[in-house]
Amino acid sequence: MRGKADLLLVFLFGASFAALPVFALLPSLWGFVAAVAVSYVTDEMLHSRAPGFIRRLxxxxxxRTMRxxxxxxxxxxxxxxxxxSxxxxxxxxxxxxxxxxIVMLYSAVHRAIRARRTLPVMVRNLDMSGAGIxxxxxAYLYRRFLRKLLHLDVPAQVGLLVALILDDVYPAYAGFAVxxxxxxxxxxxxxxxxxRARRTPGEDQMIDALNQQLAGYRPEVALYFSFAAVSRDFMYQVNMWIETLEQLDMRPLIILRERASFRFLSRTWIPVVCVPKADDVAKLELPEVRVVLYPGNAGKNVHMLRVAEAKHVFIGHGDSDKLASSNRVSKVYDxxxxAGRAGRDRYQRVRHAISDSAIVEVGRPQLAPIKLHADxxxxxxPVVLYAPTWEGWSDDDCHTSLIPxxxxxxxxxLKENVRVIYKPHPLTGKRSREAAAADQAIKEMLQADNARHGGAKAEAAIAAARTxxxxxxDRLDELAGQSDGDDAEQTRLARVPDRDGSTxxxxLNxxxxxxxWxxxxxxxxxxxxxxxxxLYECFNQADILISDVSSVVADFVASLKPYVLTNAHDLPDEDFRAAYTTAGGAYLLDSACARLPEILRSVREPRHDPMExxxxxxxxxxxxxxxxxSMARFNAAALALAEKGRAELAEGRGEGHRPVVIPSQRTDSFNMPDSVEASAYQQSDGSDSGEQTDPADLVGLVDPAG
Structure with a gap:
C-alpha cells in the first residue's frame, strides 16, 4: 500500500464483499445496491493504484473472475x-x-491469437513491411479483454436490481439480453x-525476412545483450553505448535476447533485433560481422560466443572497483x-587468467555530457547527490551503504543545511529487506523535510509542469519507436528511420x-x-557526490568535482584506498558520518579542498x-580488431580451414540461474517456450551494477 488512501480502499473493498451475503440474506435491497456499487468502484481503483495487492488476492x-x-x-x-419468480x-x-x-471461450481464442502473434524475432529500424505480419x-478486443468482458455483467446486475425495485420482470430480461x-x-x-491471425508468417519465414534485411544492411559490428531479470530496467547497460555505436566508422547492429528489453530501449537509428531462442540466434546470417561487443557478462552470451568468425569483446557498463568488474570468466573474450590504466591494473587480480595483451584502453566515450567542475x-x-549502489546478489558482493x-x-x-538529490540504484531492495526499509525511510525523511520548507509551493510548481x-x-517514446502495439505489431511497423531525428x-531531452529542474x-x-x-544530469546539478564502490564514482571522476566514498566498515584509510582505486581522489566517510561537516567544507570553501x-x-x-x-580511441580499437579478424579469417581459408560454429550442447537438466523473475516472465509471455538452456549459461553471471 502506498498510503492511507490505498488502505481505505482496501478496507472498503473488503467490507463491501463481506456485506454482500449479509444484505442478500436479510434481505436488504438498498444495502445490497450500495455494497455492490462500492465493490465495483474499489475493485477498479485498486487495479490502478495497488496492482500488487490485486496480484496477491x-x-x-x-x-477477478471469482469476484x-x-x-x-x-x-x-x-x-x-x-x-x-x-x-x-x-x-x-x-x-x-x-x-x-463465453468469457472462457474468448480467453481461449485470445490466447491462440497471442500464440500466433508471438514471433521468433522482434525488429526495430529495419523495413519489415514485406514480412506479411x-x-x-x-485494442478494445485485444487489450485488457478480461476486464471488459466481465464488466458486461453490469447491464444484467442493474436490470435485475431495477426489476426488484419496480417489481417488474422486464428490466431483468432486458439486462440479461444486453x-x-x-x-x-x-x-x-x-x-x-x-x-486473420492465422496468416501470421511462421518461424522460418520470419527469420528469412529478417536475414534479407540484414543482407541489405550488412552489419559489421554487433552489440549483444542479455540479462535474465527482465522485469527491471537493465537496458541502461545498452543505452549508455548507443551514441558511441552510432559514431563508429562501421555499420552497427544491436542484438537483444529478452522481449521485455524493447520497453526500455532508448532512441536509435541502429537496427535492433530481439531473438529470444538460442536456436534462432544461430539462424541469423551475419557474414560481415567481425566484432561483437558485450556490455554484460550474462549466461546467454555463450550463444553468440560460439560464432568463431567474429572477435568477441567485453566492454562492460562502467569501470567499477568491484571484484565483479574483473571477473575471471572474461577470459572467454578475445x-x-x-577506460584507462586503472581498468588494466584491476584485471591484474586475475592475471593468471587474463592476459595483459587482451586488455585495451579505450576511454569512456559516453561521459561527454558531464560538465567540468570549472564550468x-x-x-x-550545497547540492549533495547521494547515489548508493544496491545490495548485490549476495552478502559477499554487498557494497551498499544503505543498510549500515x-x-x-x-x-x-539534513542537519547540515544542504539540498539532497537521492538517486538509488534501480535494483535497490531487490534482495534485501533491510536495504528496502532504509531506502523507504530515506524517501520519507526527504519528503518530510520538503514539507517543512514550503512543500505546498513546490508541489504546485511541479504539478503545473507535469503536463x-x-x-x-510521449514524444521521446514515439521517437524511440515505442508504441502500444504488441511485439508483432511493432515489428510489422518497423521501418528504416530518419537519422535526422537525433536533433x-x-x-527534447x-x-x-x-x-x-x-x-x-x-x-x-x-x-x-x-x-x-x-544520472549524468544529476551529476551536473550536484556540487558533491556521496556514493559507494561502483561505476557511478568512476564516471563522476570525469567532472573533477569533490566526491565521497562510504567506508561503511570503518577500514583504516590506507587499507581502503589500497583496496579501491577510485578512493585515491575521494574523501572517505566513516559509518557514523562524523567526518561529514569537514568534508562539506570542500564545497562551502573551495580553497579548502585538499583532494583536488x-x-x-x-x-x-x-x-x-x-x-x-575516447570516441577516437574506441573507434580505432573497433576498426583494428575487425581488420585483425578479417586477416585471420582470410589466413584460415587460405590454409583450407573452414570457420566453424560450435554447436550448442543441449540438456534438459539445467535452468537459467538467479532468474525467478525471468521464469515468471517467460511463463506469461511464452518467449522461451520450448527453449532449453546450454549448461555453459550457468557460468560467469556478474553484478549488473558494474
Missing amino acids: ATLQLT FAARMVMLLALAQRMGA ATVLVVGLAAFSVHFA PKQPP MTGLAVAALLALLWQFR EIWV HTPGPE MGVTLVEKL RLQQIE EWQD DEWHRVF ESHAAARHHVILKRLPT RSRRALKEYVLGPDRPT
Whole structure:
C-alpha cells in the first residue's frame, strides 16, 4: 500500500464483499445496491493504484473472475430471498452461465491469437513491411479483454436490481439480453480476428525476412545483450553505448535476447533485433560481422560466443572497483576494453587468467555530457547527490551503504543545511529487506523535510509542469519507436528511420531537463527513481557526490568535482584506498558520518579542498587521457580488431580451414540461474517456450551494477 488512501480502499473493498451475503440474506435491497456499487468502484481503483495487492488476492484464488462470480451468486440469492419468480431466477442463472462460458471461450481464442502473434524475432529500424505480419486486433478486443468482458455483467446486475425495485420482470430480461448479446458479439468479432491471425508468417519465414534485411544492411559490428531479470530496467547497460555505436566508422547492429528489453530501449537509428531462442540466434546470417561487443557478462552470451568468425569483446557498463568488474570468466573474450590504466591494473587480480595483451584502453566515450567542475556554478546551498549502489546478489558482493549507514547519513545531511538529490540504484531492495526499509525511510525523511520548507509551493510548481513533461516524454517514446502495439505489431511497423531525428531527440531531452529542474527548484530535495532525469544530469546539478564502490564514482571522476566514498566498515584509510582505486581522489566517510561537516567544507570553501590535486591525477588513471578523445580511441580499437579478424579469417581459408560454429550442447537438466523473475516472465509471455538452456549459461553471471 502506498498510503492511507490505498488502505481505505482496501478496507472498503473488503467490507463491501463481506456485506454482500449479509444484505442478500436479510434481505436488504438498498444495502445490497450500495455494497455492490462500492465493490465495483474499489475493485477498479485498486487495479490502478495497488496492482500488487490485486496480484496477491489472485494467489489466494480470489481472482477477478471469482469476484464477479461471487457478485452474481449474491445477486441471485437476493432475488430469491425477495420472492423473484422461478422463471427470472432460471433465466438469470442461464444468462450468467452463458456469459461465463463465453468469457472462457474468448480467453481461449485470445490466447491462440497471442500464440500466433508471438514471433521468433522482434525488429526495430529495419523495413519489415514485406514480412506479411497481420495488423494487431483492435485494442478494445485485444487489450485488457478480461476486464471488459466481465464488466458486461453490469447491464444484467442493474436490470435485475431495477426489476426488484419496480417489481417488474422486464428490466431483468432486458439486462440479461444486453449482457448476452454483447458477449456473443465480442466473441464473434474476436473469432474474425483469429482468422486473420492465422496468416501470421511462421518461424522460418520470419527469420528469412529478417536475414534479407540484414543482407541489405550488412552489419559489421554487433552489440549483444542479455540479462535474465527482465522485469527491471537493465537496458541502461545498452543505452549508455548507443551514441558511441552510432559514431563508429562501421555499420552497427544491436542484438537483444529478452522481449521485455524493447520497453526500455532508448532512441536509435541502429537496427535492433530481439531473438529470444538460442536456436534462432544461430539462424541469423551475419557474414560481415567481425566484432561483437558485450556490455554484460550474462549466461546467454555463450550463444553468440560460439560464432568463431567474429572477435568477441567485453566492454562492460562502467569501470567499477568491484571484484565483479574483473571477473575471471572474461577470459572467454578475445579482448577486454577498459577506460584507462586503472581498468588494466584491476584485471591484474586475475592475471593468471587474463592476459595483459587482451586488455585495451579505450576511454569512456559516453561521459561527454558531464560538465567540468570549472564550468559549474554552485548555488547558495550545497547540492549533495547521494547515489548508493544496491545490495548485490549476495552478502559477499554487498557494497551498499544503505543498510549500515544510509539513514544516519541522510539525517546528518539534513542537519547540515544542504539540498539532497537521492538517486538509488534501480535494483535497490531487490534482495534485501533491510536495504528496502532504509531506502523507504530515506524517501520519507526527504519528503518530510520538503514539507517543512514550503512543500505546498513546490508541489504546485511541479504539478503545473507535469503536463508539459509528459508531452515531451510521449514524444521521446514515439521517437524511440515505442508504441502500444504488441511485439508483432511493432515489428510489422518497423521501418528504416530518419537519422535526422537525433536533433529533435536531443532538443527534447534538453527541454525536459530544463523544465524539470526549473519546476523542481522550489523543492529542497529530490528523489530520482525514473529514467529521467539521467544520472549524468544529476551529476551536473550536484556540487558533491556521496556514493559507494561502483561505476557511478568512476564516471563522476570525469567532472573533477569533490566526491565521497562510504567506508561503511570503518577500514583504516590506507587499507581502503589500497583496496579501491577510485578512493585515491575521494574523501572517505566513516559509518557514523562524523567526518561529514569537514568534508562539506570542500564545497562551502573551495580553497579548502585538499583532494583536488589527487582527483586530477586520478581522472587520467581511471578514464584515460583527454587526447585523443575516447570516441577516437574506441573507434580505432573497433576498426583494428575487425581488420585483425578479417586477416585471420582470410589466413584460415587460405590454409583450407573452414570457420566453424560450435554447436550448442543441449540438456534438459539445467535452468537459467538467479532468474525467478525471468521464469515468471517467460511463463506469461511464452518467449522461451520450448527453449532449453546450454549448461555453459550457468557460468560467469556478474553484478549488473558494474
